[in-house]
Amino acid sequence: MLASSGTAGYHPSYALRTAAEFEEPRVRVQGYTEPRLTRVQHSAVVLGVSAATALLKRPLVKMDAFYFLSDVPGESNRIYASDKRAQFFRTIFSVRWFSGQPLLWSMLEYVFLLASFTWLRERLPWGGNTLRGFAAGGLAGVMYAAVRHPYDVLRTTSEAVGGPKKFKGVGDVVKTALREKPSVLLGVYRGVTAVACGRLVQFGAQFGVYNATRYDGVYHHTCMLFLYCHLGAVLGLFLQYPFLSVKQQLHLRNQFTRGRPHTYRSYIREVRARHGITKVFDGFFTSRPMLNAVPAALLMTLYDVCTRSYTEFIHPELRKLHAEVDQPIFSASGASYASSLPAYEFAGK
Numbered sequence: 001m002l003a004s005s006g007t008a009g010y011h012p013s014y015a016l017r018t019a020a021e022f023e024e025p026r027v028r029v030q031g032y033t034e035p036r037l038t039r040v041q042h043s044a045v046v047l048g049v050s051a052a053t054a055l056l057k058r059p060l061v062k063m064d065a066f067y068f069l070s071d072v073p074g075e076s077n078r079i080y081a082s083d084k085r086a087q088f089f090r091t092i093f094s095v096r097w098f099s100g101q102p103l104l105w106s107m108l109e110y111v112f113l114l115a116s117f118t119w120l121r122e123r124l125p126w127g128g129n130t131l132r133g134f135a136a137g138g139l140a141g142v143m144y145a146a147v148r149h150p151y152d153v154l155r156t157t158s159e160a161v162g163g164p165k166k167f168k169g170v171g172d173v174v175k176t177a178l179r180e181k182p183s184v185l186l187g188v189y190r191g192v193t194a195v196a197c198g199r200l201v202q203f204g205a206q207f208g209v210y211n212a213t214r215y216d217g218v219y220h221h222t223c224m225l226f227l228y229c230h231l232g233a234v235l236g237l238f239l240q241y242p243f244l245s246v247k248q249q250l251h252l253r254n255q256f257t258r259g260r261p262h263t264y265r266s267y268i269r270e271v272r273a274r275h276g277i278t279k280v281f282d283g284f285f286t287s288r289p290m291l292n293a294v295p296a297a298l299l300m301t302l303y304d305v306c307t308r309s310y311t312e313f314i315h316p317e318l319r320k321l322h323a324e325v326d327q328p329i330f331s332a333s334g335a336s337y338a339s340s341l342p343a344y345e346f347a348g349k
Contacts, residue, residue: 032215033318035307042118045310049302050110057106057295059097064288066091110299112147116140117207133211138204145199150188152195191247194264198243206236210300222305229300233293241287242280 037045068087120136127135154174158167167173177184209232217225246264254261271279312319 032218033308033311035311036315036318037307037311041310041314042307043115045303045306046111046114046118047107049299049306050107050114051103052302053110053295053299054103054106055098056298058100060294060298061100061292062095062097064291065095109144109148113140113144113203114299114303116143117203121211130208130212134204134208137207137211138200140207141199141201141203142196144203145192145196149192149195153188153190194243194247198240201243202236202240204236205239206232206296207300208232209235210304214304218304218308222301225304226297226301230290230293230297232300233296234289236296237289237293238281238284241284241289245280245283 035042066088069084117136117140120139121132124132124135126132151170154170158169158173165176167176174185206229210229213228213232214225217228246267250262250264250267253267268277268280271277
């Protein structure tokens with residue numbers, strides 16, 4: 001075919017592409033990989049994530065040692081600006097970052113919460129994904145309170161100062177009660193209602209926010225998923241705080257009250273009449289909720305990432321990433337798609 005006079009002096013600037021055998025392009029679709037793990041595989045993920053979070057929790061909860069660097073009232077004004085650099089390095093080398101609560105107890109706590117939440121989320125027959133997440137988290141919190149409350153009561157008894165007898169630990173309290181007065185152990189569930197309500201709203205908000213936002217968090221970035229989980233953990237601590245505050249104040253008042261003790265209803269009525277209901281939130285931000293919520297957010301983020309990654313490793317066909325073409329349509333070395341016509345240059349004579 002003869003070239004027209006208008007294009008006789010032009011030639012294409014791209015190289016000649018040889019024909020290759022056509023194969024369907026492998027396109028990966030963006031989306032959320034739902035976990036497809038067996039019971040053993042899921043248990044391994046839960047144990048690994050719980051162990052990692054329990055180990056990282058020790059240094060994370062001690063990061064408040066660096067509060068003197070911030071503008072937190074009562075923290076930054078204790079050290080002059082010229083001494084903050086020396087105090088920074090002194091804090092790094094003086095704090096025992098990996099000492100604290102036994103790892104086994106923290107690990108068992110996380111294992112119980114994750115296993116209970118995931119089991120309830122799959123078993124609840126009603127509601128959508130968001131409603132099941134909040135309900136499963138709340139029920140997991142109630143179960144957690146029912147299991148842990150007796151231990152907390154026995155531990156408080158063993159650590160009491162000024163009692164008739166000093167105990168060596170929780171086991172010593174149980175042995176003494178069984179030997180002298182076994183009926184005392186029937187009172188280990190006293191006050192469990194307020195604790196269960198606090199755990200219900202705490203873990204309901206924590207796991208519910210995670211379950212409702214995990215899809216959007218994955219679509220954007222893992223850091224966004226962590227921020228969503230942190231928001232849910234802070235919200236859970238905020239909702240739980242009134243129950244802890246009222247319980248503590250009620251315990252202190254009844255120690256010095258003769259006659260009929262105060263109840264939750266009478267104390268709330270008194271606080272509402274004198275100071276307003278917001279009085280129960282006094283001291284919330286001094287308890288450092290933003291820092292205390294980091295381990296819980298880390299636990300949920302690691303669990304989500306590990307379950308999806310393990311599922312994609314076992315089932316490569318379920319892998320979902322941003323839409324991309326791994327193999328071009330036309331040849332192995334050419335571009336995937338032609339988005340514009342190739343450029344032409346004037347051929348010099």
